[in-house]
Amino acid sequence: MNLHVPTMAEMKAKGENPEILFWVGCSGSFDDRAKKITKAVVKILNSCKVSFAVLGTEESCSGDPAKRAGNEFTYQMQAMMNIEVLNGYEVKKIVTACPHCFNTLKNEYPELGGNYEVVHHTQLIQDLINTGKLILENSESFKGKKITFHDPCYLGRANDVYEAPRQLIEKLDAELVEMKRCKSKGLCCGAGGAQMFKEAEKGNKEINIERTEDAVESAAEIIATGCPFCNTMMTDGIKNAEKEGQIKVLDVAELIANAAEL
């Protein structure tokens, strides 16, 4: 299936204004693993004929890692440049598959002049299913499979979104199993606060290994994620535990796209 990925610039040239901007984010644009998640989201948007566009080469880092690393200058420069672009296209609604971008755009841009309705891709997909636009007909792909959801900190604790991804997993006819630390008590994957881009400080264990142990203990066959960073960390953790054969790490969007046979 060919992906249809219109850019805001192309749409504007045609005098059109898409309903939703898909904010891809740096991971979703450049990281090989995360690109697959991006494509899964696009497949879902395409199949539901959602009117959307991406910024493409006009998109730039949201500034989250800079802000969390303590460099407010770099963050605000990024934010203001992005806001200028977004406001230029009169963007009203944004969907993103990255909870870090989600949190920054939703909570931190308004004060700097960027006011948008921002949703996480799991929330949008849930909406598409609830309104009947996306139908998972007798999907057998994940029937009865044990799936656990690893809560991304910036989706869960930071923004109180716990149910949307879980409801999607339940739509798969799969068995949702919880890790001992979940929802508001969920353990971080270790990548937040700009840790993704540095070596961990000295300790006796890597955080992603500690977290992967929770997942292994849950007896899940699939670890569902909703964040490209978490995906990387959990994938590494599974490799470290030598469980690649038994446990897969997949984004919720990939699960849905797969179940809908897109």
Added chain:
Amino acid sequence: MSILFFVLIALLGLGFFSLNIWKIRYNINLGKPEERSGDVGKRLKTMILVAFGQQKMFSRPIPALLHLCLYVAFVITQVELFEIFADGLTGEHRMFLNGLGGFYTFAISFIEILSVAAFFATVMFLARRNLLKLPRLNMKEMIGWPTKDANLILIFELILLVCIFTMNGADEVLLNRGASHAAMESGNSFGFSVSSFLGPLFFDGISTGNLHIVERIGWWGHLFMVLGFLNYLPYSKHFHILLAFPNTYYSNLEKKGKFNNMASVTKEVKLMMDPTADPYAVDPNAAPPSRFGAKDVTDLSWKNLMDAYTCTECGRCTSSCPANITGKLLSPRKIMMDTRDRLVELGESKRKNGIDHEDGKSLLGDYITEEELWACTSCNACVDECPVNIDPLTIIIDLRRFLVMEESKIPNELTGMLTNIENNGAPWQFSQNDRLNWANEE
């Protein structure tokens, strides 16, 4: 004579306590302004649920139940304290007895039952700390004074409870002998739920004269313990029993993921991005330039400082911190303890040497190290865990901001990450022009 002594002791106790409260207020006001007013309804609701209702304690049911016993007993026992004050000021004995009649017996009995529960809870707490040695209560930041402080509080509570039962139990026996000073027909019993058993059990063999002394020891002991405890609070982690209420009232009501946008930076960035801006223009209303981020407690907000005084060092934050769990140096509890210790030190020196005095020390460096700060994943687990809504994360981020923006002290890999964002709009070295390549790749 005893009224005079009572008034003297009470005034001394309350006066010294007020002085310490004034000092703490002074210290908290050393912090930067932060808007936490408005939304009164929402704030009251948060305070009632989190502080009064102890909502967040119950994610760990065992300590929550034990703590509830102590809390309820502590609050209800204050009713008896009213009578102690009334008696002390008038020289009467059990002043409320006649007016309240049967309800008096009920009220004191209720207090006594709660006090037994509190006694049990206190012993359990001592055991959890000293016998079971719960890891979260025995981490390295707890060595020394913090552990002594915690045990002292529990021992004070035990003494206080013993005083209550001594007072009531002795009076029960005295009343049975027709010798109580209470205005009640002799031969009757008060019928207090616990001390009507404990009294005869312990005090039957004591002569009436001595028993009057025992009763007074219980009464005065209770008073001294209450006033002593009150004055111990400002020096102790136990201050949370007072500050939990305002601290939860002034909670952050925004989403936890939202970090503040530094207004001082916004001004600079706008100036940078505005081609018509005059770089030499001077705003006559501009405040003197302040530092970016926080180096010392005076760079933090008053709410951060109130948080520090509210912390009771329970360690739920640290036990849920992914960095701490995996053996890193960071402990959110230590961040709060350091903030308080530094604030007490700085406040003391400023009161002695004038408000502008600097003592050459700072929170960052002398108390908190860079390694601790760089271990944080900003996951908000510590913020979520805190039963009194303390936020260690904003302190960590503000200290990081100072390190990065004022001192350029930042781990090497992060310098690379920031350079990439500035040059090519992504934390990795990919060209912005390649941002859409994924759409055409197989």
